[in-house]
Amino acid sequence: MPTRAEVSYFGAGPAPLPTHVLEAGAKAFVNFEDSGLSLAEISHRSPTATKILADTKQALISLLDIPDNYEVLFMHGGGSAEFSAVVFNMVAVWIEKRRRMAEKEFGDDQGAILRKVKQDVQHDMQLDYLVTGSWSLKASQEAANLLEPLTPNAINVATDARDSNGKFGSIPSDEKWSLSSSKRSAFVYYCDNETVDGVEFPGFPSGVEAQPGEEERLVIADMSSNFLSRPVDVQKHAVIFGGAQKNIGITDITLLIVRKDLLTTVPTPSFLHQVGMFSPPVVLNWSVVAKNNSLYNTMPIFSIWIAGEVMRSLLATYGITKLKGQEGFSDAKARTIYQMIDWYPQVFQPVVELNARSRMNICFRVKDPETEKEFLDGAKKLNLLGLNGHRSVGGVRASNYNAVPMQNVRKLTTYMEEFADRNP
Ligand SMILES: Cc1ncc(COP(=O)(O)O)c(C=O)c1O
Numbered sequence: 001m002p003t004r005a006e007v008s009y010f011g012a013g014p015a016p017l018p019t020h021v022l023e024a025g026a027k028a029f030v031n032f033e034d035s036g037l038s039l040a041e042i043s044h045r046s047p048t049a050t051k052i053l054a055d056t057k058q059a060l061i062s063l064l065d066i067p068d069n070y071e072v073l074f075m076h077g078g079g080s081a082e083f084s085a086v087v088f089n090m091v092a093v094w095i096e097k098r099r100r101m102a103e104k105e106f107g108d109d110q111g112a113i114l115r116k117v118k119q120d121v122q123h124d125m126q127l128d129y130l131v132t133g134s135w136s137l138k139a140s141q142e143a144a145n146l147l148e149p150l151t152p153n154a155i156n157v158a159t160d161a162r163d164s165n166g167k168f169g170s171i172p173s174d175e176k177w178s179l180s181s182s183k184r185s186a187f188v189y190y191c192d193n194e195t196v197d198g199v200e201f202p203g204f205p206s207g208v209e210a211q212p213g214e215e216e217r218l219v220i221a222d223m224s225s226n227f228l229s230r231p232v233d234v235q236k237h238a239v240i241f242g243g244a245q246k247n248i249g250i251t252d253i254t255l256l257i258v259r260k261d262l263l264t265t266v267p268t269p270s271f272l273h274q275v276g277m278f279s280p281p282v283v284l285n286w287s288v289v290a291k292n293n294s295l296y297n298t299m300p301i302f303s304i305w306i307a308g309e310v311m312r313s314l315l316a317t318y319g320i321t322k323l324k325g326q327e328g329f330s331d332a333k334a335r336t337i338y339q340m341i342d343w344y345p346q347v348f349q350p351v352v353e354l355n356a357r358s359r360m361n362i363c364f365r366v367k368d369p370e371t372e373k374e375f376l377d378g379a380k381k382l383n384l385l386g387l388n389g390h391r392s393v394g395g396v397r398a399s400n401y402n403a404v405p406m407q408n409v410r411k412l413t414t415y416m417e418e419f420a421d422r423n424p
Pocket residue numbers: 013077078079080081135191193194195196222223224225243
């Protein structure tokens with residue numbers, strides 16, 4: 001039976017958490033701050049829960065320097081629910097913008113407004129997706145699933161990284177993207193780090209920004225698997241979301257940062273229905289969740305508290321450098337592993353192009369299937385766990401989330417080196 005200290009865990013999510021947070025969590029789960037109650041037992045509307053929610057929100061605002069014109073929401077349903085929520089909410093925003101334009105043109109002629117917006121929805125509205133891996137693909141497929149029966153040509157896959165060789169593993173350069181015109185686009189969606197394929201944008205993809213003279217583009221980012229691993233320019237985004245279970249905490253909550261004006265650019269449900277569109281389901285409706293301070297329905301307060309502890313621990317560790325400090329540490333660990341892969345090209349093969357290599361999910365192959373199995377089996381014997389690639393792609397994936405210590409990375413690279421020397 002290994003102890004926690006003897007195990008080096010490289011799982012892709014849920015991911016390792018700082019041991020001191022888990023120990024504090026174990027206590028809070030039974031008897032929070034000597035109140036005689038578990039955090040899993042208290043009301044989500046109690047003063048204790050309200051304070052936990054506010055403190056966790058504040059820690060995120062501080063870590064990411066989130067400007068005042070953004071709201072932080074806690075959502076249910078994981079990153080996957082936000083694939084749908086993005087469509088429901090952003091389509092509504094686009095329709096409301098068109099309704100306001102039509103109102104300017106037609107005054108209070110409601111029939112004319114309705115006809116115009118209906119026509120716009122059918123012929124103009126576009127949702128742009130950059131597909132650089134399995135998760136952005138899933139998000140675009142969910143958009144198609146929701147909109148296909150209503151407005152079949154609305155999804156624009158502006159780039160699909162598989163186009164060159166049938167596989168994910170690169171980010172096509174932005175001159176090759178075919179974004180729809182900024183007037184028509186409801187949003188541009190990208191996944192900052194593709195967990196399955198090990199593909200990460202090296203920084204904000206400037207190709208999604210509107211050109212001078214164009215209307216603004218609303219940029220949506222899925223940061224589920226690299227949240228809090230480096231600073232982010234929040235202002236460049238309309239919405240950022242991510243499930244907590246990688247760098248932030250345990251599963252059950254999804255963090256969402258949304259520009260406040262989008263929460264009020266909302267048509268009535270009846271207008272949406274009249275133009276042939278759905279109205280967002282209530283638990284995915286960002287405006288409703290915001291109005292209720294993320295407590296429209298029962299929130300897992302324990303998970304929110306854990307996320308808060310992780311964030312406060314990052315603030316305490318890195319001080320004023322905040323996520324710049326975490327970025328330096330994440331980069332150093334990732335470099336250590338990639339260097340070992342590159343030192344032994346006859347044994348290890350990286351699967352991602354150099355400029356798209358993820359710092360969080362380091363994916364590679366071992367030279368043939370037999371040796372690869374031997375590599376993974378040998379790792380398990382040494383308590384180097386969670387290294388199997390995603391079931392859809394196979395191979396090896398070493399996930400390098402924030403709580404993975406350098407010491408564990410070194411254990412892995414020592415093993416890789418010994419293995420490579422044994423298998424020249
Ligand atoms: C980048 C990314 N987006 C979305 C998801 C889906 O998250 P969930 O399982 O919380 O729905 C995942 C899950 O691993 C992910 O890695």
